[in-house]
Amino acid sequence: MVTGAGPAGARSAWLCAQAGLRTLLVERGGVPREKCCAGGLLERASGLLEEPLPSSVIEQEITSVSIVHADFRADFELQARAAVTVRRSAFDAYLAERAVKAGAELWSRSTITKVAERPEGVEMTVDGRAVASKALIVAEGATSRTASALFGPYRGRDQGMGVATTCRLDRDPGGRMEFHFLGTPLEKFPYRFQFPLNGWMFATRRGANIGVAGKDLSGERYRAGMDLMRRNVEERYGEVLDVRTSAHPIPMVPRRRLHTRRCLVVGDAAGLASPMSGEGMTNAFKSAALASEAVRGLIADGASLSSYRRGVASDILPIIRASRAISPPVQWLMGVVDTPLLVKKLRDDPEMVSTCLRISRGEVEWEALLRLVVRRFPYLFFSSLT
Numbered sequence: 457m458v459t460g461a462g463p464a465g466a467r468s469a470w471l472c473a474q475a476g477l478r479t480l481l482v483e484r485g486g487v488p489r490e491k492c493c494a495g496g497l498l499e500r501a502s503g504l505l506e507e508p509l510p511s512s513v514i515e516q517e518i519t520s521v522s523i524v525h526a527d528f529r530a531d532f533e534l535q536a537r538a539a540v541t542v543r544r545s546a547f548d549a550y551l552a553e554r555a556v557k558a559g560a561e562l563w564s565r566s567t568i569t570k571v572a573e574r575p576e577g578v579e580m581t582v583d584g585r586a587v588a589s590k591a592l593i594v595a596e597g598a599t600s601r602t603a604s605a606l607f608g609p610y611r612g613r614d615q616g617m618g619v620a621t622t623c624r625l626d627r628d629p630g631g632r633m634e635f636h637f638l639g640t641p642l643e644k645f646p647y648r649f650q651f652p653l654n655g656w657m658f659a660t661r662r663g664a665n666i667g668v669a670g671k672d673l674s675g676e677r678y679r680a681g682m683d684l685m686r687r688n689v690e691e692r693y694g695e696v697l698d699v700r701t702s703a704h705p706i707p708m709v710p711r712r713r714l715h716t717r718r719c720l721v722v723g724d725a726a727g728l729a730s731p732m733s734g735e736g737m738t739n740a741f742k743s744a745a746l747a748s749e750a751v752r753g754l755i756a757d758g759a760s761l762s763s764y765r766r767g768v769a770s771d772i773l774p775i776i777r778a779s780r781a782i783s784p785p786v787q788w789l790m791g792v793v794d795t796p797l798l799v800k801k802l803r804d805d806p807e808m809v810s811t812c813l814r815i816s817r818g819e820v821e822w823e824a825l826l827r828l829v830v831r832r833f834p835y836l837f838f839s840s841l842t
C-alpha cells in the first residue's frame with residue numbers, strides 16, 4: 457500500500473502496479489487536489505518519468521531565466537529547455553491516473569489513521585476500515601503523521617516555509633522563470649546552513665506562480681516578501697489578478713531512519729527536498745523508484761528493505777550534502793560583494809551558465825557547481841568587491 461498521492465506516492469504506486477504488485481494508493485484529499493508549490497518541474501525531474509509529459513499538463517516551457525536583486529536584473533537566454541511549469545492539481549492528477557491505468561486501486565478522500573507493523577505484514581486503519589498489506593510506502597509529504605508515528609517526529613527546525621500564489625497577469629511573461637534575492641545580505645561568514653528569503657515568478661499559461669521561501673523567519677517577513685514580489689511582478693507584467701495563496705513547509709534535512717522491516721518513507725515525508733532551492737520533485741521521483749524496487753524484493757524474495765537506505769545514501773544524499781555545502785559560501789559571497797557585479801560575472805561565464813543549465817537538466821549534479829565555485833572563488837570574490 458502507498459499512502460499519499462503526490463509525486464512520490466503516485467510514482468511509487470505506478471511502479472509497484474507496473475511490476476504486477478496488487479497496489480492500493482490512499483489519498484487524504486481529492487484527486488485532483490492543489491498542493492502549495494511553485495510548479496517548476498526541472499528537466500532532471502521530468503526526465504525520470506518514463507514517458508514525455510502530455511502537453512495538457514505543461515503550462516510553459518522554460519528557456520529564459522532571470523536573476524533579480526533590488527533594481528538589478530540579469531536575463532539568461534538558455535540553449536535548451538531547463539524546466540516546464542505545471543499546475544500541481546493537473547500534474548498530480550495525471551500521475552495518479554497513470555498509476556490507476558497501470559492497475560493500482562485509488563482511494564481518494566481517504567485517510568490512514570493507524571498503522572501497526574507485524575512480522576508478516578502491516579495493519580492499517582483507513583477511514584475506520586482495517587486494511588492489511590505486505591509493505592507500506594509512506595508518501596504523505598512534509599506534514600506526514602504516519603511517518604512521525606513510524607520514524608519519530610520531524611524536527612521543526614529542519615523545515616523551511618514556502619508561500620505561493622497563482623494568478624493571472626496583464627502581460628504574458630513568456631517562458632520565463634525569475635529568481636529574486638530578497639533576504640538581507642549577511643555580514644559575517646555563516647557557519648551554519650542558510651536559507652534567506654528568496655522569491656520567484658514562474659510563468660504559467662495565462663499568468664504566473666509567484667512566491668517566497670525561507671527558513672526561521674517570522675510570518676511578518678514572509679508577508680512583506682510576498683508584498684515586495686507582487687510589486688516587482690506588477691511593475692513588469694501589469695496587474696496581478698485572481699490571486700490564490702497558500703503556504704506549506706519544505707523539509708530540508710533528510711530523516712535518519714528511512715525504513716523499518718516493512719515500511720519505507722519517500723519524498724518530502726523523508727525530508728528529501730533540496731536544501732539549496734526547496735526543489736523536491738526530483739528526489740520524490742528518485743526515492744519512489746528506489747522504494748518500489750526494495751518493496752518488490754521484499755515481496756518476491758523476503759529481501760531486506762535496507763537496499764532502499766543504501767540507494768538513498770548513494771543516489772540522493774551526496775547531492776543534498778553538496779547543495780548544503782554550497783549554500784553558505786554562496787550566501788556569504790552575496791552578502792559581502794557587489795551582488796549585481798557578481799551576477800554579471802556569472803552571466804558572462806559560459807561554463808558557469810552551462811553548468812547550471814546542465815544541473816537543471818539532470819546531466820550533471822550539484823557537485824559540478826561546487827567544484828566550479830571552489831575553483832572560481834578567489835576570482836569571483838576579489839573582482840566583485842566594491
Ligand SMILES: Cc1cc2nc3c(=O)[nH]c(=O)nc-3n(C[C@H](O)[C@H](O)[C@H](O)COP(=O)(O)OP(=O)(O)OC[C@H]3O[C@@H](n4cnc5c(N)ncnc54)[C@H](O)[C@@H]3O)c2cc1C
Binds near residue numbers: 483491596725740
Ligand atoms: C511554496 C513551495 C514551492 C515549491 N516549489 C517547488 C518547485 O517549483 N519545484 C519542485 O520540484 N518542488 C517544489 N516544492 C517542493 C514540492 O512541492 C515537494 O517536494 C513535493 O510536492 C513532494 O512530493 P511528495 O509526493 O513527497 O509530497 P506531497 O506533494 O506533499 O504529497 C503528499 C500527499 O499525501 C497526502 N496525505 C497526507 N497525509 C495523508 C494521510 N494520512 N493519508 C493519506 N494521504 C495523506 C496529501 O494530501 C498529499 O496529497 C515547493 C514547495 C513549496 C512549499
